[in-house]
Amino acid sequence: MPEQNPIEHLIGLLARLPGFGRRSARRAVLKMLMQPEQAMLPLAAALQEAAAAVQPCRICGNLDAVNPCGICRDPQRDHGLICVVEGVSELWALERAHAHRGLYHVLGGTLSALGGVGPEDLAVQPLLARIEGAAEPVREVILALPATVDGATTAHYLTDRLRPTGVQVTRLAQGVPIGGALDVLDEGTLAAALKARRVV
Amino acid sequence: MPEQNPIEHLIGLLARLPGFGRRSARRAVLKMLMQPEQAMLPLAAALQEAAAAVQPCRICGNLDAVNPCGICRDPQRDHGLICVVEGVSELWALERAHAHRGLYHVLGGTLSALGGVGPEDLAVQPLLARIEGAAEPVREVILALPATVDGATTAHYLTDRLRPTGVQVTRLAQGVPIGGALDVLDEGTLAAALKARRVV
Incomplete structure (x- = not known):
């Protein structure tokens, strides 16, 4: 051949x-x-x-065949609740979990000093503009960013930038994954889960 | 979504x-x-x-964008040597081993009493007709069939049918693992088995 x-x-x-x-x-x-x-x-x-x-949604950055995307135009969803994700792949993962009934905002990455990624490379300004100009007031922004150094840096930065808007900023809980065996978990996760322990 | x-x-x-x-x-x-x-x-x-x-070659049954296929129309290959294989996937596997310089014949399966596959369901008659009508006499037919019960049955049947043609019939050397499919074997084993083929 x-x-x-x-x-x-x-x-x-x-x-x-x-x-x-x-x-x-x-x-x-x-x-x-x-x-x-x-x-x-x-x-x-x-x-x-x-x-x-398929194209990126002009509101949230999700990929869909309609623009705004099916999530942004869904009146059943909570438009006062925005979940900030690194990329579309994380958005899809959260959708599969059927756990978030609000909207999303795709950042397009995380801040990275080593990778040369600054705030102007991410959809930070569009997030602020979106909150300012929202028809329905945004009550809460959930930061669903990776539990890495860059993810934490980005979460800190966004918390600072969002403070003037008065919107409540939350982040995903960290801990032991559901169904996860303790002896195969990394030490960082175990330490975080222990530190954030809750009364039963 | x-x-x-x-x-x-x-x-x-x-x-x-x-x-x-x-x-x-x-x-x-x-x-x-x-x-x-x-x-x-x-x-x-x-x-x-x-x-x-892409379509099946009208001579050997290989899939190619030209008909007859690139192998059948290659004057560099030995047209007096035909390697009989179960399917195209096995043909491709042998080609990747670079061990066979002759032509092929794709049977389209193996005889199977349980599966209800008889000689008329396979390209047996076309193989005999091809040998009879060959411009360049066929010296040898190599049976490169799987080392399974059905493969052995098919090899026996073909040996019987080929006897009147006077063509030498050989089979791949033992070394092919019992129950092993040809197309997942490593090239080294395939090449060695081809080289050590024996008269039936």
């Missing part, structure tokens, strides 16, 4: 996706080639449709 | 591919959505191109 025939080309593109290597890409392509009409063309169409339709 | 918006639809299709679950499909879609022009549209085009161009 010469390189860069259509099969090798397709395998090469699939193998670039995260979680996919050449071996699994080959298996997937072979399976699809067995039924091109049922497997390949619908996938091609879905890719084109998503590429054409 | 409502079900069956373009993003969920795409994730659902990707998650059906072997080796892909919903979690990795989500990660892949999110990564592609970050750069739709560079990642999604080329993949869509490659899928369409492969679906349109």
Whole structure:
């Protein structure tokens, strides 16, 4: 098989996706080639449709086929409650947990002195503008940022910037994950969980 | 996020591919959505191109964008030597081992009493016709069938059917693990088994 025939080309593109290597890409392509009409063309169409339709929400930064996104335009959700996340992947994870009934705000990263990421590289100003201009007053901003040094730095910075707005700022609880065995947890999590212990 | 918006639809299709679950499909879609022009549209085009161009070779049954396939039309290969394989996936595995310089013949399965697969369901007659009608006489047929009961049954059956043609029939050397599928074997083992093939 010469390189860069259509099969090798397709395998090469699939193998670039995260979680996919050449071996699994080959298996997937072979399976699809067995039924091109049922497997390949619908996938091609879905890719084109998503590429054409999906864009970042102009309010919160979520990716969706409508703009504003389905969450921002949902009247059932609490528009006075905004959960700040690092990226869309964290937003989707929270949605799968069905635990947050408010809106979101995608920062687009965290502050990083080493990585050269400053406040102007993140959607900080849009967050403040959004709170100022909100039709329904924003009561609370939940900072759902990663439990890393950069995440903590970003949370501190945002808390300072949000103080003049008078909005209550909260952050996710830290502790032992549900179902998590204590002996495989890292020391940092254990120490944090112990420090934040609560009366039963 | 409502079900069956373009993003969920795409994730659902990707998650059906072997080796892909919903979690990795989500990660892949999110990564592609970050750069739709560079990642999604080329993949869509490659899928369409492969679906349109790739078909089974009318001589050997390999999948390729040309018909007869690149292997069958390669004058550098030994046209007097045919390696019989269960499927295209095994053919590709042998090609990756760079150990076989002849042609192939894809059976499309193995005989299976339990599975109700008989000789008429496999490309047995086309193999005999191919040997009879070959411009360059076929000297040897290598049976590269799985080391399973069905594989051994199929090898026996083919040996009987090939006897009247006077072609030498060989099989892969033992060394292929019992119950092992050819397409997940490492190339070194495949190459060694091919090199040490024995007369049946």
